[in-house]
Amino acid sequence: MSELLELAESLLARARGGEEVEVYVARGHETEVRAYEGEIESLSSATSAGVGIRVLQPGGEAGARLGFAWAGSLDQDVVAKTLEEARDNARFATPDPHVRLARPDGHPPADLELWQADLLETPADRKTGLALDLERQVRAADQIRQVSSADYGDEWSEVALASTTGIRAFTRRTAAYLSVSAIAGEGGDTQTGTGFSVGRTFADLDADRAAAEAVVRSTRMLGATKARSGRCAVVFDPRVVSTILAIVSSALSGEAVVKGRSFFADRVGEQVAVPSVTLVDDPTDVRAFAAAAYDGEGLACRRNVLVEKGELEGFLFDTLSAERAGTAPTGSAVRGGYASTPGAGCRALVLAPGDLDQAGVLEGVGEGLFVQSVTGVHSGVNPVSGDFSVGAEGLMIRGGSLAEPVREVTVASTLQRMLLSILHIGGDVEWLPGIAAGQTLAIGDMQLSGN
DSSP, rough: OOOOHHHHHHHHHOOTOOOOEEEEEEEEEEEEEEEEEEEEEEEEEEEEEEEEEEEHHHHHHGBEEEEEEEEEEEHHHHHHHHHHHHHHHHHTSBTTTOOOOOOSSSOOOOOOOOOOOOHHHHHHHHHHHHHHHHHHHHHHHHTTEEEEEEEEEEEEEEEEEEESSEEEEEEEEEEEEEEEEEEEEEEEEEEEEEEEEEEEEEEGGGGHHHHHHHHOOOOOTTTTOOOOOEEEEEEOHHHHHHHHHHHHHHHHHHHHHHHOOTTTTTTSBBBOOOOOOEEEEEOOOSSSTTTBOHHHHOOOOOOOOEEETTTTOOOBOOOHHHHHHHSSOOOOEEOTTTTTEEEESSSSEOOOOOBHHHHHHHHHHHEEEEEEEEHHHHHHHOOOOOOOEEEEEEEETTEEEEEEEEEEEEEEEEHHHHHTTTEEEESSSOOSSSSSSOOEEEEEEEEEOOO
């Protein structure tokens, strides 16, 4: 048994008669390196650990009371006081007839390899050397005037979760990344572009690819102007698609549905997208950045099909939202760490890939706009109403190929209309940092606002 799980078990032994207790224990370590103008500008390393405790006390017909408390320490005395604080908070909580702690549902956890021990053994000079190499490659490229940041980072974490309801879970994971931001210039014009590489260990990182991405994405935007307003097909870059899917994911949360905050509410069984769309949340896919064997309540993660051949199949539920909806949890509880409580959400959302690469999608569209980055997503995209309006920059598509760059334009529609106007889904799936993968995606007939 892990040390963290032993600590959680010791707290469960202090549960009083009639109450239920859940203990979430975590610890981790992060390293960050930044290179600038051929030197290491900063190197930081930090370790964190803490506990989050939920106590459920019976409350009669009005419902149970749930109290929560957390502490950024694993000291025995601090942890004991945190349990008492959670217990005290439960006394003052509002009774809720739906509040529950998760119970084992018999679904077996997937056997995932998310821990790569060699990351912990990689010496600091190799990490700093990779950051310096990344910055050097970008600075040496034609038309690059400056590298605003070149970063290396890695982390490892361990989490144990146990409850008096029978939940027992332990997970650990590693992750590493490279990120670089380049500024290209030509005359008085400057443009920025970013590149990155992610993996579970040092050997997974590709500085050449990250550097090349930053250079291409910045230099190809030099000379960008506003496009002419009108309606056209829009092809979204995989990074943008990942961002859009992350917004869509909030409308697929059972918590949002039971609160009436989803444009998918009351539409199960309806055709909500073109038949080529199958949308799945699968945290058991080890390629996903947020892959996990257990969810934020200790239930086994599983593959959940949300849209199949364009038809809405269902939503993602944690225990509380499932109780309110009168259904069962889907192993989809997420939480930000020991200082937060769980809620329903996606971990690894992905569209089933098509057969075309990006060049094939552009050729299939023929004429339109290729969007490589967007702004204003969180203010311009509404998962409740489905309204979609974002700032964009990219390149026009002419004759099936990328043409002149454009910036300071807006693309607009609704998420409902976009799902029903998909022309092509790329086969170039990229597992990016965050909760959704990306791939090239072509949408027909969107409003383009420029000149």
